[in-house]
Amino acid sequence: MSVPAVADDDGFKADLVTYLQEARDVVLQKLDGSSEYDARRPLTPTGTNLLGLVKHLALVEVGYFSVPFGRPVGLAHPWFTEGAEDNVDMWATAAESREDVVAGYRQAWARVDATVQELPLGTVGRVPWWGDGGLDVTLHRVLVHVIGETHRHAGHADIVRELVDGSVGNQDVGDNLPDRDEAWWRMYRDRLQRVAEQAGSGSGS
Numbered sequence: 001m002s003v004p005a006v007a008d009d010d011g012f013k014a015d016l017v018t019y020l021q022e023a024r025d026v027v028l029q030k031l032d033g034s035s036e037y038d039a040r041r042p043l044t045p046t047g048t049n050l051l052g053l054v055k056h057l058a059l060v061e062v063g064y065f066s067v068p069f070g071r072p073v074g075l076a077h078p079w080f081t082e083g084a085e086d087n088v089d090m091w092a093t094a095a096e097s098r099e100d101v102v103a104g105y106r107q108a109w110a111r112v113d114a115t116v117q118e119l120p121l122g123t124v125g126r127v128p129w130w131g132d133g134g135l136d137v138t139l140h141r142v143l144v145h146v147i148g149e150t151h152r153h154a155g156h157a158d159i160v161r162e163l164v165d166g167s168v169g170n171q172d173v174g175d176n177l178p179d180r181d182e183a184w185w186r187m188y189r190d191r192l193q194r195v196a197e198q199a200g201s202g203s204g205s
Contacts, residue, residue, distance in 0.1 A: 040091070048160055053157050055090070121138060
């Protein structure tokens with residue numbers, strides 16, 4: 001497969017790393033101030049939880065920027081461990097402290113940032129778990145993929161934290177949501193509920 005080269009000019013790297021770091025910061029911010037119980041408890045039928053999202057994203061970064069480019073993984077990684085149980089990367093065991101999981105995520109950042117700094121964006125690697133026999137990719141494509149994955153899970157963390165204690169927004173209430181009181185939000189939600197019920201009954205909006 002022919003993979004087009006991507007120039008490193010015009011601040012492409014800086015832009016990409018900035019967007020990745022913004023999502024990383026949001027993920028950790030969603031963990032701040034939560035109790036040990038709330039950081040770990042599953043809030044969806046598939047078990048989504050705050051600390052598990054952090055652990056998963058650390059492993060995503062380590063995985064995508066090591067094996068595809070011939071760089072050492074540097075830790076026991078379930079993706080490359082035969083017999084690893086399903087979803088083991090999506091939750092923290094009782095033996096894994098919150099501090100260790102967060103530290104692991106920050107260590108992954110440092111390793112990924114070093115890889116991005118050292119290699120041209122046009123560097124070609126192979127992702128063995130993409131498709132039959134793997135797929136040739138550039139560092140640029142992998143970086144864009146991981147940015148997308150991190151922002152997606154930052155959104156999951158946003159919803160999970162709101163379910164935990166009502167905390168919302170990228171930084172504080174009002175930064176990207178209307179700064180309204182609890183009564184306003186209750187009326188807003190009730191209005192949406194009525195519209196959904198009307199639509200569901202076929203009576204329109």
